[in-house]
Amino acid sequence: MTEPYLSAVLNEAERVAKQHGQVARSxxxxxxxYLRYGVLRLLEGETDEMVADVPDIDGVTVGYGEDKAMFDSWSSSExxxxxxPxxxxxxRFRVFFPDDHQTVPRDIVDVMAALGAWRVWTGSAAACGSYDHRERREVHYLWPEDHPVEEVLHERLSGPAEAVAPDGGRTGDVRDRLVVDENAQSQDDLEPRTRRAVGEAMDVSLLSKGGRYEVQSASGNRYEVDVIDKSCxxxxxxxxxxxxxxxxxxxxxxxxxxxxxxxxxxxxxxPSN
Structure with missing residues (x-):
């Protein structure tokens, strides 16, 4: 599902590099x-790159900044x-969306998954600078510097061919170079009941260390899952x-x-190095 989004993110980042190179001067x-700004343009609908069969989301706003710097500014109140930590x-990306969405809109999830970012928080939006988002919701993602997708973009911009990824695979698909659990399976290989669960619209986020997660279903119901105790x-x-x-x-x-x-x-x- 992330393939068209990965292409869209890379295409937009490449366009940013060529047309808005000043964003990276400092x-x-x-x-x-380039990738951060490309994601912003893609989610806010400012790009010509459209992902087939995925409707635009009105009212999406994206903010981002270095996580430690944001903590220094916000830690006392958030x-x-x-x-x-x-x-x-x-x-840290802060993606704001209308509160009439019961879960994080799927195309936000897929764009950020294609980038290789990890969801770390979801909730009611707070004021942000001169923008008041308190009548909306927001989802936070973390994305490390020197992520493999940066190398993919660099190669697209500079043009070397046949580069070999650290895991021995080709650089054409960044997902082959992300570190995931060794037991991870493709959706086609999953047991039928698990495949149905994976295909449903659900919003998963970590509640606390120790294996407690929150799952919000498309209906808006929220459930607490404990993966250590194997309970829900x-x-x-x-x-x-x-x-x-x-x-x-x-x-x-x-x-x-x-x-x-x-x-x-x-x-x-x-991510792999």
Whole structure:
């Protein structure tokens, strides 16, 4: 599902580098800045690059900054860093969206997954500078500097051919170079009940270290999943405790293995070097 989004992110970042190169003048890592700005333009609908069959989301606004610097400015008033502490050399994206969406809109999820960013917080929006977002919701993603997708962009801009990724694979698909759980499976290989859980619209985020996650379904219901105790607060688990777990347990397990949410100990999945 992320393939068209990965292409869109890279295409827009390449366009930014060629048409808005000034955004990276003050940084030692221009590829990182081109990609950040490309994601902003893509999600805010400012680009000509359209992903097929995915409707635009009206009212999406994107903010980003260095995570440690944001912590220094906001730590006294916000609880964003209680689950995952501030990260050095890491960008925090704040993506705002209308509160009539019960879960994080799917194209936001897929764009950020294509970038290789990890969701760390979701909740009601707070005021941000001169913009008042308090009637909206926001989702936060962390994205480390020197991520493999930066190298992919650099190669597109500079043009070397046949570069070999650290894992021995070709650089054409950044997803082959992300570190995920060794037991991660493609969706086609999943057990049918797990495949259905993966295909449903759910919003997964880490609640606290120790393996507690929150899952919000498309209906707006929220359930707490404990991957250590292998339990869930949904009626299916509490009343029937199906073998292999309810769909929420299965979905959280899949998201962890795919590197889309922080690990149970609160650590972020690390990209390969």
């Amino acid at each position: 940084t030692d890592d221009p590829a990182h800045e 609880d964003w860093w209680e689950t995952v 501030p990260q050095e050399s890491c960008t 607060t949904c009626p299916d688990w509490e009343q029937r405790s199906p073998e292999g777990g309810c769909k929420h347990l299965r979905r959280v397990d899949h998201e962890i293995k795919q590197g889309r949410v922080p690990r149970p100990d609160g650590r972020l999945p690390a």
